[in-house]
Amino acid sequence: MTLENLQFRLASRPVGMAKDTDFQQAAEALRELADGEITVKTLYLSLDPAMRGWMNDAKSYIRPVAIGEVMRAGGVGEVVASKSPKFAVGDVVSGGIGVQAYWQGAATDKTASFFKIDSKLAPLTTWMNTLGMPGMTAYFGLLEVGQPKAGETVVVSGAAGAVGQTVGQVAKQLGCRVVGIAGGKEKCDFVVKELGFDACIDYKTGSVRDGLKEHCPQGVDVYFDNVGGDILDAVLTRINMKARIVICGAISQYNNTTPVKGPANYLSLLVNRARMEGMVVFDYADRYHLGVAALAGWLKEGKIKSKEDVVQGLENFPQALTMLFEGKNFGKLVLKVA
Amino acid sequence: MTLENLQFRLASRPVGMAKDTDFQQAAEALRELADGEITVKTLYLSLDPAMRGWMNDAKSYIRPVAIGEVMRAGGVGEVVASKSPKFAVGDVVSGGIGVQAYWQGAATDKTASFFKIDSKLAPLTTWMNTLGMPGMTAYFGLLEVGQPKAGETVVVSGAAGAVGQTVGQVAKQLGCRVVGIAGGKEKCDFVVKELGFDACIDYKTGSVRDGLKEHCPQGVDVYFDNVGGDILDAVLTRINMKARIVICGAISQYNNTTPVKGPANYLSLLVNRARMEGMVVFDYADRYHLGVAALAGWLKEGKIKSKEDVVQGLENFPQALTMLFEGKNFGKLVLKVA
Known part of the structure; x- marks a missing residue:
């Protein structure tokens, strides 16, 4: 039996949001393996x-990603x-x-850099969330760049998202006051009631600035920014002396067809002797095992939770990707392939 | 004889650039001193x-500064x-x-916080430049926040200004490649030929981005920002991994009547794991004596220079202040009063 490998290849560089037509579906037959090679069947x-x-x-x-290449x-x-x-x-x-649907190549391929995971330690979807890149991003970004101390106030945007949920829960474990920013009552209720955040500001129904005033009476010591744009600007007006802003992402700006909106209130960094610093998770690769150990421990003890939003079917990839930028996913977005 | 004390009091909050009419001239007679008080005659x-x-x-x-109060x-x-x-x-x-023209009050007044200076160590104007606040700002901002290492590339805007000239010269003492950004050929020639910068980009006659490409072939490790605006954005496109941007000021934005222009390229911080951090010189007050000692030493050895631009006459204060924002001063701007 020759298995067919359904693939999504990049067909054109998107302008604004990626569309169906920016991807080309291809179906290749799987080939015989050469020495040192493996075939991996995609599960999620x-x-x-x-x-x-x-x-x-x-x-x-x-x-x-090159035009014609399988989407990374x-x-x-x-x-x-x-x-x-x-x-x-x-x-x-x-x-x-x-x-x-399948990956084929050298077991030691550096781009894929496969490693074995222990499916008994946590469900497979958790390995793409709390124990995967988002969890590592949250853990090292918060600890190494944000450097929160017990009693400080930590604010995180995209609070119900993959990175945000772990940032907030880890900050709670460290003894911080944690305030999330998320879109919609359902997400806000979730991070407060299920994940134990102290409060959550719904940016869709009210002013983020007013929310920060209400929920961060001692100001903001650490802001973990996943969204950029107006929310970053609002938080800049409430930071404390020597505050740390972790620039992890700017989802509000990724589909811009106009220039990125820079933070107009950046001079608050001067007034408050504060810091804004970028981070990329790959820099911490040699310590991922430490992050996994810490987070798996908290998961096992029930101190933190991992929330995924699973969409079914490889064929639904373009539509599922769009959900992220429309804020429609609830928790880490995962595509179930097999 | 009763001396008259000519004063400039703040009459109204300026919109955009401060105008003559935003200040009110007053002339008070000097009073008798009470115990513990002093009269200081303003020299510069x-x-x-x-x-x-x-x-x-x-x-x-x-x-x-309050309306009606003597301008600070x-x-x-x-x-x-x-x-x-x-x-x-x-x-x-x-x-x-x-x-x-005169200051009167308690010798221990905290707002004035007078201290004796050694007029033999350096000319009086130098005490408002390299050995004063601008020098302290440059010294501690560069060393503590910028943290340059020998061999790194340091870029400084407002290069011929009070802070910039010292930032660049100190960075040269530390073994860095130093590139200034200034307005006009005269200023650029000065910082290269007189102060020993490796290069200077004239933002008035060319693209700062092209200048950075040409003069910072190894990228930018430390950027000491005195100006903000488009120049900050241009430098953000050329920073190296783990670069440090010192936010010291944003003179291009201070007279804005529209919102401040935030740095649209701030996501370069993320890509380069770089940092943007604000500083205020007052935080280093308990170590000013160390900064003065280091800078006075270099001045004495002829390793660094202090350049002031002296305008005559207290009555010319409003016009002299305007020079700063029009980039018309050449070196630290000082008003000679008596």
Whole structure:
């Protein structure tokens, strides 16, 4: 039996939001493996805001996806064929699978950089959330760049999203007051009632500035920014002396066809001797195991939760990706492929 | 003889650039001193971009000047009468004199915070420049926030200005490549030929972005920003991994009647894991003596220079202040009062 490999390849560079027609579906037959190679069957794909940036032909922290190339994506899969001593058939692995039903190549491929995961430690979807890139981003971004101290106020935007939920929960574990910013009552209720945030500001129904005034009476010491735009500007008006702003992302700006909106209130950094610093999770790769150990421990003890939003079917990839930028996902967005 | 004290009091909050009519001239007779008080005769006043911010009724690192109050200014004066053991007649002091011919009050006044200066160590004008607030701002801002290492590239805007000239010269002492940004050929020639910068970009005659490409072939490791606006945005496109941007001021934005222009390229901080941090010189007050010692040493050895632009006459204060924002001063702007 020759298996068909459904793939989504980048067909054109999107202008604004990525559309169906920016991807081309292809179906290739799987080939025989050469020595040292493996075939990984995709189980889940991780859908992340950063994917939009990878589609632009611009210098960034990672090279752009080429036109005609399989769209880049992280995910979890099962090794279904192996001519490598590194992985055995049946191993569950995490890595850069791409938006396709199967991945084939050298077991040691650096771009994919597969590693075995322990599916007994947590459900597979958690390995793309709290124990995956979003969790590592939250853990190292908060601890290393945000450097919160017990008793300080930590604000996080995209609070119900993949990174935000873990940022807030880890900050609570550290003894901070935690205030989320999210879109809609359902998400806000979730982060407060389910995840234990102290408060959450619904940016869709009220002024973020007023919300910060109400819920951060001691000001803001750490702001973990996933969204940029007007929300970043609002938080800048409420920061404390020596505050730390972690620039993790700017989802509000990724589909811009006009120039990015810079933070007009950035001079608050001067007045407050505060810091705004960017972070990219890959820099902490040699310590991921420490992040996984800490987060898995808290998960096991029930101190933190991992919330995923699972969409079914590889064929629904373009529509699922759009959900991220419309704020329609509730928790870490995952595509179930098989 | 009763001496008259000519004063400039804030008459109204300026919209945009401060105008003559935003100040009211007053002439008061000097009064008899009470015990513990001194009279200081103003010799020089320091004119600084920060003065524009002090005129706004906005929360900042220092309270606004009140309407009707003598305009705040630092300066150097001579004690001409004393009923305090702290200062003797003939002492030369530096402190918050205000825009007036004489200062009267308690020798221990905290707002004025006068201290004796050694007029043999350097000319009086240097005490408002390299050995005064601008020098301290440059020294501590560069060393503590910018943290340059030998061999790195340091860029400084307002390069011929009070802070910029010292930032660049100190960075050269530390073994850095130093590139200034200034307005006009004369200023650029000065910082390269007289102060020893490696290069200077004239923002008035060419693209700052192209200039950075040409003169910073290794990228930018430290950017000391005195101007904000488009120049900050241009530098953000050329920063290196782990770059440090010192937010010291934003003279291009201080007279805005429209909102401040935020740095549209701030996501370069993310891509480059870079940092943007604000600083206010007052935080280093307990170490000013260390900054003065280091800078006075380099001055004495001829390793650095102090360039002042002296305007004559207290009555010319409003026009002289305007020069700052039009980039018309060449070096630290000082008003000679007596």
